[in-house]
Amino acid sequence: xxxxxxxxxxxxxxxxxxxxxxxxxxxxxxxxxxxxxxxxxxxxxxxxxxxxxxxxxxxxxxxxxxxxxxxxxxxxxxxxxxxxxxxxxxxxxxxxxxxxxxxxxxxxxxxxxxxxxxxxxxxxxxxxxxxxxxxxxxxxxxxxxxxxxxxxxxxxxxxxxxxxxxxxxxxxxxxxxxxxxxxxxxxxxxxxxxxxxxxxxxxxxxxxxxxxxxxxxxxxxxxxxxxxxxxxxxxxxxxxxxxxxxxxxxxxxxxxxxxxxxxxxxxxxxxxxxxxxxxxxxxxxxxxxxxxxxxxxxxxxxxxxxxxxxxxxxxxxxxxxxxxxxxxxxxxxxxxxxxxxxxxxxxxxx
Amino acid sequence: xxxxxxxxxxxxxxxxxxxxxxxxxxxxxxxxxxxxxxxxxxxxxxxxxxxxxxxxxxxxxxxxxxxxxxxxxxxxxxxxxxxxxxxxxxxxxxxxxxxxxxxxxxxxxxxxxxxxxxxxxxxxxxxxxxxxxxxxxxxxxxxxxxxxxxxxxxxxxxxxxxxxxxxxxxxxxxxxxxxxxxxxxxxxxxxxxxxxxxxxxxxxxxxxxxxxxxxxxxxxxxxxxxxxxxxxxxxxxxxxxxxxxxxxxxxxxxxxxxxxxxxxxxxxxxxxxxxxxxxxxxxxxxxxx
Numbered sequence: 001x002x003x004x005x006x007x008x009x010x011x012x013x014x015x016x017x018x019x020x021x022x023x024x025x026x027x028x029x030x031x032x033x034x035x036x037x038x039x040x041x042x043x044x045x046x047x048x049x050x051x052x053x054x055x056x057x058x059x060x061x062x063x064x065x066x067x068x069x070x071x072x073x074x075x076x077x078x079x080x081x082x083x084x085x086x087x088x089x090x091x092x093x094x095x096x097x098x099x100x101x102x103x104x105x106x107x108x109x110x111x112x113x114x115x116x117x118x119x120x121x122x123x124x125x126x127x128x129x130x131x132x133x134x135x136x137x138x139x140x141x142x143x144x145x146x147x148x149x150x151x152x153x154x155x156x157x158x159x160x161x162x163x164x165x166x167x168x169x170x171x172x173x174x175x176x177x178x179x180x181x182x183x184x185x186x187x188x189x190x191x192x193x194x195x196x197x198x199x200x201x202x203x204x205x206x207x208x209x210x211x212x213x214x215x216x217x218x219x220x221x222x223x224x225x226x227x228x229x230x231x232x233x234x235x236x237x238x239x240x241x242x243x244x245x246x247x248x249x250x251x252x253x254x255x256x257x258x259x260x261x262x263x264x265x266x267x268x269x270x271x272x273x274x275x276x277x278x279x280x281x282x283x284x285x286x287x288x289x290x291x292x293x294x295x296x297x298x299x300x301x302x303x304x305x306x307x308x309x310x311x312x313x314x315x316x317x318x319x320x321x322x323x324x325x326x327x328x329x330x331x332x333x334x335x336x337x338x339x340x341x342x343x344x345x346x347x348x349x350x
Numbered sequence: 351x352x353x354x355x356x357x358x359x360x361x362x363x364x365x366x367x368x369x370x371x372x373x374x375x376x377x378x379x380x381x382x383x384x385x386x387x388x389x390x391x392x393x394x395x396x397x398x399x400x401x402x403x404x405x406x407x408x409x410x411x412x413x414x415x416x417x418x419x420x421x422x423x424x425x426x427x428x429x430x431x432x433x434x435x436x437x438x439x440x441x442x443x444x445x446x447x448x449x450x451x452x453x454x455x456x457x458x459x460x461x462x463x464x465x466x467x468x469x470x471x472x473x474x475x476x477x478x479x480x481x482x483x484x485x486x487x488x489x490x491x492x493x494x495x496x497x498x499x500x501x502x503x504x505x506x507x508x509x510x511x512x513x514x515x516x517x518x519x520x521x522x523x524x525x526x527x528x529x530x531x532x533x534x535x536x537x538x539x540x541x542x543x544x545x546x547x548x549x550x551x552x553x554x555x556x557x558x559x560x561x562x563x564x565x566x567x568x569x570x571x572x573x574x575x576x577x578x579x580x581x582x583x584x585x586x587x588x589x590x591x592x593x594x595x596x597x598x599x600x601x602x603x604x605x606x607x608x609x610x611x612x613x614x615x616x617x618x619x620x621x622x623x624x625x626x627x628x629x630x631x632x633x634x635x636x637x638x639x
Contacts, residue, residue: 100546
């Protein structure tokens with residue numbers, strides 16, 4: 001393996017507090033791996049162990065074939081982009097991009113060409129002579145990406161790079177990042193975010209983190225369609241998680257029999273049924289659930305209904321309704337058996 | 351047919367704020383102007399007036415003692431400022447960026463240090479490096495020399511002693527604004543610079559220094575002005591061959607009772623200081639201080 005990242009049981013402790021607990025994970029060469037999780041889940045700490053700004057209390061970090069655990073940051077050969085851009089305000093755009101090349105003592109004659117190439121790649125060629133203060137947030141982020149790419153790193157670390165941008169810019173930058181990755185297929189990217197849309201859009205695989213531990217890892221489709229834990233189901237896609245008991249031919253939700261694939265689950269066992277809100281329909285159908293409307297939210301193209309079903313609140317995203325049902329009215333929801341996933345244990349209702 | 355009835359807009363009466371007494375604004379300017387004039391401007395005017403005695407400027411400016419004092423004052427001030435800038439920058443870097451136990455306490459002590467009188471530092475240096483100080487005492491004890499004054503440390507009564515004392519005393523005046531500037535630095539910039547391959551020395555040179563240059567310049571300007579006017583340190587070191595402009599004013603006015611000459615030297619000193627203070631203010635404004 002020439003690039004890629006390997007965490008080998010990496011633990012980070014501050015006193016009695018463990019902020020990263022025995023992380024073992026491999027980012028393949030050329031792969032985009034998203035570390036997805038809420039604040040304090042340990043995802044940024046994991047990234048910082050790769051960058052060299054945090055020293056693991058235990059475990060090793062590898063970049064390619066090299067064990068970089070004890071190397072200082074400037075000898076790791078990484079590119080890094082952070083949330084607030086961290087451009088050098090006293091340097092022009094081209095000088096910012098050239099910073100890494102000069103620090104690595106690249107031949108002087110090559111530097112202008114490499115800078116121009118990186119700026120063209122990010123669409124910032126026309127802004128080379130400007131200072132960062134003369135650029136918008138999105139443009140500054142492009143310069144930060146160009147600066148990281150100019151050194152042609154094997155590994156690119158992106159720490160919530162789009163969090164400071166507004167929704168429209170973020171969407172555009174996501175497309176730009178996807179394009180950049182297609183142009184640089186050999187660069188391994190570790191992408192830290194708390195935004196599931198960014199992770200689902202960009203990543204080849206997603207590692208879901210919570211409370212300093214890796215909870216789940218898989219392709220976006222796997223995590224979204226077949227989550228393995230209640231946390232993943234809840235954090236990625238905000239699924240409905242309903243406590244059920246496994247029956248011979250499905251599950252039982254507070255007396256309502258539902259036909260869903262139960263796999264290897266033993267009859268009589270407690271389990272959690274996961275159903276995505278957009279896979280729930282309004283009206284009669286298979287696996288009907290009757291309940292009362294508790295809240296209705298209009299979301300433009302859709303309505304989100306919150307329906308109380310046997311003491312459990314079920315979220316359903318339905319196409320925009322012409323006549324919204326009044327609060328407290330009785331409605332019937334349904335979902336297809338193949339759209340439900342049965343999770344082993346750990347009820348996380350709500 | 352309904353008749354339209356025009357409605358007059360409501361009459362709005364502006365209510366003037368009630369004043370119990372009407373005192374013209376300029377009256378409030380009188381007390382500070384009077385105090386300023388009486389306490390500062392009038393004495394300063396007297397000094398300038400005294401300096402304008404016939405032939406006083408020509409005589410003083412032509413004298414070797416004035417030229418020596420001017421040169422000594424300027425080189426001591428410039429030397430001390432350079433020393434303070436270098437030492438202050440290095441120490442502030444360590445305090446701000448090198449994690450060590452007690453860094454915060456050191457930072458707070460710098461604030462306290464600024465309130466110390468200058469003679470106290472000089473007195474402390476006398477205890478350590480004075481002719482009969484600790485350093486010479488240790489030397490005598492180690493070598494078995496007859497008298498403490500036989501020790502090798504006698505520099506405190508030379509210009510180098512004054513320079514050391516001024517650097518010791520004024521360095522915190524550079525550190526304070528620097529530490530404030532360092533605290534405003536985006537640490538992500540330093541981390542990104544490091545990840546791009548920059549070693550610590552390059553980060554200091556290419557990232558930190560350019561960003562704190564205004565604070566460094568402001569601190570340096572302040573120290574330069576203070577060194578130009580420093581009297582206590584020069585007096586307390588007892589450096590006989592070191593005569594600065596403030597010392598010359600003292601000797602002309604108090605020891606020789608030549609007030610006209612003393613006032614000429616004082617006016618030159620004030621002009622130097624005010625000029626440099628103007629530079630300091632300009633730099634401070636740029637630094638946002």
